[in-house]
Amino acid sequence: MKGIKKFYLITFILIIMLLAACSSEEAEGEDSGEVEERDYPSTVTIGTASQGGTYYIWGGGLATLLEQNLDITSNVEVTGGPVHNIQLLDVDDIQLGMVTMGPLYEGYYGEGEWASKEFSDIRVIFPMYNTPFQWWSTASSGVTSITEHEGERVGIGPAGGTPGTYNPLIYEALGIETGDQVAAGASDMASQMLDGQLDHIGFSAGLPIAAVTEVETQADINIYGIDGEEREKVMEALPYFTEFVIPGDTYESLDGDVETIAQFNFGVVQKEANEEFVYDLVKAYHENIDQMISTHASAQESEDPAAILENKEYPLHPGAIRYYEEIGIDLPDAVYPPEWEQNN
CATH class of the missing domain: 3.40.190.10 (Periplasmic binding protein-like II)
Known part of the structure; x- marks a missing residue:
């Protein structure tokens, strides 16, 4: 009888230890998830332009896209447009912006009269349309x-x-x-x-x-x-x-x-933007391009993801590169940023 009691006692102790170990592993997994959640934004501010312009309409469409596909809430901010968006991105007042080729050229190389420096941390993520x-x-x-x-x-x-x-x-x-x-x-x-x-x-x-x-x-x-x-x-x-x-x-x-x-116009972020977020955003954008076309007809110009090749010299974000490579688009060497070379 004593032997049986001892057996049950040892078994009970082992079960308690096993449950404790499992709880510890779950807690570690939850902690890891919390870190990932902090890296992946729960809300973003989208820099557009003046009301009555196409950027502002696009901003609303992108906000809906983010909410419906990535469960991310967005603030659509009226701005001065591409030049202002580049400046706001640089100080993290917005996290997603829209720019035309001219301001992108001037900002990236610091050649515009408005450019106080080279905004070389800007990264292209998706094509939009011609302006x-x-x-x-x-x-x-x-x-x-x-x-x-x-x-x-x-x-x-x-x-x-x-x-x-x-x-x-x-x-x-x-x-x-x-x-x-x-x-x-x-x-x-x-x-x-x-x-x-x-x-x-x-x-x-x-x-x-x-x-x-x-x-x-x-x-x-x-x-x-x-x-x-x-x-x-x-x-x-x-x-x-x-x-x-x-x-x-x-x-x-x-x-x-x-x-x-x-x-031409592009969606842009800063190079510090979370890679998984950018990848998921670009994927959702192209896989739901009909949604953007219903927002504004100009999105038809990016119905084919190969429209990203309108950009031949400005660096893409690694998250965007992952998506375009996965679908078989041969990107120009010039659009691979230094951080891609370092991590691949």
């Missing part, structure tokens, strides 16, 4: 060309945004001396035009631009781009521009296609 430049004037002004802006008061877009940064440079490249240049968001400029305070506006965003649609439903306007000798001059002075055609069915006010210039 064509277009101008519109009240029909009553009779203006149908940017060359007629000489001495005129013109709206150029928000300071720090793509149009606000490059419209003045376009005028400079063409030797056009305008009158007052109004730096404001698309919606604000549209309101000023409808109030009779502004006859000419220059803006750039994915097509169609909501502000243009808003104005043309309430007033007669002339919409135009830039082509021929003027376009060649601009592209020679500002080499990050490419030729672009705005389809004639984009706006009711158009009678046919419009020749102009454009810059």
Whole structure:
């Protein structure tokens, strides 16, 4: 009898020890999970541009994408646009931004007048669309060309945004001396035009631009781009521009296609962004691109993930590289950042 009691006692002690060991392992696993959760953000702030522009609409679409696919809540922040987004990323005021090729070039190499340094920690993660430049004037002004802006008061877009940064440079490249240049968001400029305070506006965003649609439903306007000798001059002075055609069915006010210039757009983060988060975001973005297209038609330009090859020189984030390599895209050597080389 004593032997049986001793056997049960030893068995009971062993069971207690085994349960304690299992609990310890589970706790360690939970601790590891907590560390991973801290690295993988539960919320992000998305840097867009002015209300009425395409970036702002895209911001809402990306926020929905993050919430539905990654269970991440987002704040969509109105900003000055690409230049401002690069600056905000650098100080971690936003964690996901949108930029056009021009500001990306100037920021990365520290060559823009606005660039206080080289923003070399920025990393591209997904392609977006082309941003064509277009101008519109009240029909009553009779203006149908940017060359007629000489001495005129013109709206150029928000300071720090793509149009606000490059419209003045376009005028400079063409030797056009305008009158007052109004730096404001698309919606604000549209309101000023409808109030009779502004006859000419220059803006750039994915097509169609909501502000243009808003104005043309309430007033007669002339919409135009830039082509021929003027376009060649601009592209020679500002080499990050490419030729672009705005389809004639984009706006009711158009009678046919419009020749102009454009810059491509990309989603960007800082190099310190969590690799798993970036990988999952890029994967969710491309696998649910229909969702982004329903948000704004411009996303059709990235329906094929190979659109990432529009970027041939700026470093991609390692999380993005993992995804594009997995689906078989042959990336240029130049887009592999130093941290990729160090860890692979």
